Amino acid sequence: MRLCFPQSDVRRTWTVELLPQPGGPVLVCQQCAQGGQRLTGPAARSEVLAHLASHARRDLLPAHLRTCQCHERGCGWHPRHRGCHGPIRLLLARDHGGRAWRLTDACTACAAATSQAAVVPETILAAAVSSRGRANTRRKRHPQGPDSRTRVQEMLNYLAVALPTATGADARLIALQCALRMNNVARVRLPLGLLRSLRLGSASEAWRELSEAGWLRPFMSDGGVITAQMLDAALLTQHPARPDRLQAADWAVRSASSIQTDSAPLPRLAALALAAHTVAGENQGAVSAEQMARECGCRITALPVILKHLVAEEVLVSWTGTGEAGDLRWELVSNRA
Structure with a gap:
């Protein structure tokens, strides 16, 4: 009997590209249906990172269901190494001299083997989500006027x-x-x-x-x-x-x-x-x-x-x-x- 394990429908890899245009670079996201978003030069990097972070916040997944996306794709994002091991991290990688950015789940070994990449502290995402939740929470109403x-x-x-x-x-x-x-x-x-x-x-x-x-x-x-x-x-x-x-x-x-x-x-x-x-x-x-x-x-x-x-x-x-x-x-x- 073959054992079947449930696969998550949430893709934990998000990729954006910066296409050079006469009026400034245009952000093109593979996950978003809308067309490119024109960016301003000095703030282009910040807007790219904010866009990727927004995807990670929306597509939350419990830690025990997260897998190494690099391994799922045959570990083609880095040189060969001994194999996947270690906790799953959120990895930000830059390709093609900064014209493409990728945010993905990767094990500790794959993250260490990937060049031009950095592990994103997930406390940043957690803090942003919690602060947003507090902002959306209705404040407790105090009685107005007499009792x-x-x-x-x-x-x-x-x-x-x-x-x-x-x-x-x-x-x-x-x-x-x-x-x-x-x-x-x-x-x-x-x-x-x-x-x-x-x-x-x-x-x-x-x-x-x-x-x-x-x-x-x-x-x-x-x-x-x-x-x-x-x-x-x-x-x-x-x-x-x-x-x-x-x-x-x-x-x-x-x-x-x-x-x-x-x-x-x-x-x-x-x-x-x-x-x-x-x-x-x-x-x-x-x-x-x-x-x-x-x-x-x-x-x-x-x-x-x-x-x-x-x-x-x-x-x-x-x-x-x-x-x-x-x-x-x-x-x-x-x-x-």
Whole structure:
């Protein structure tokens, strides 16, 4: 049985010629399909070497697959010697008094036997490739403007003005996600799984409320995703950086889902509003009772019942209020902050 070894399709020999012309030498590459490239006299050599190096960078091959190209061609590039041995090197050779240049893989023995040739340190190619890779790597993006907590707080305050007073808590939770997740043409796609995370189900009544308020126009769900076109043009000026808005939307989902045992949307919206108004890095916060009621879409008189419910759900440690029009203060459970 004859053993067959895979042969590489990558040719590891690149040859260019410099053809003298009245306006200057022309570089002709045997591997490139395009015609000759005219060179300037003083920089001709540099451009030849750069052209050959570009081929070597594009046609990279693992070291264990590289073979001595000189031996493949019958060792006709040098006088006879004892045979191929030693590691494979990248060899640059000059022929015909500098009118032809060759870059090829050659073993250490063949490289030493080749006249007018020099071994090219492959660290030069590796450094060029790595620097090029770093240049093409996208820089890590840093958030612009306020953090997620502040973005949600500002959007809740905006929705308290933009939406009708009677808009329900489930519709406000959806409106918040739509406002934070919409793209640059004011269109948003909400997965049904996200609505389930908020324990809203299909929320058909909430979508109807937002549609009748003229705030958005929902479309039919497709493949588990609900698409809507936002009709509030002012939203395009609220948060210009979409990656930061998406991060804030995820933060809002986690905060609104902090209540595990209750499916009512109003306590979830209240828990989200409290978290948004809590000082970052602390467990305590304060806001006017009137503003909290507007953001939750409820009456001020309903706040004590909601807050007591959040204490029972272990979202709040305690809360205090100084009258209906006064400040509301609270302390979140440490793992909810």
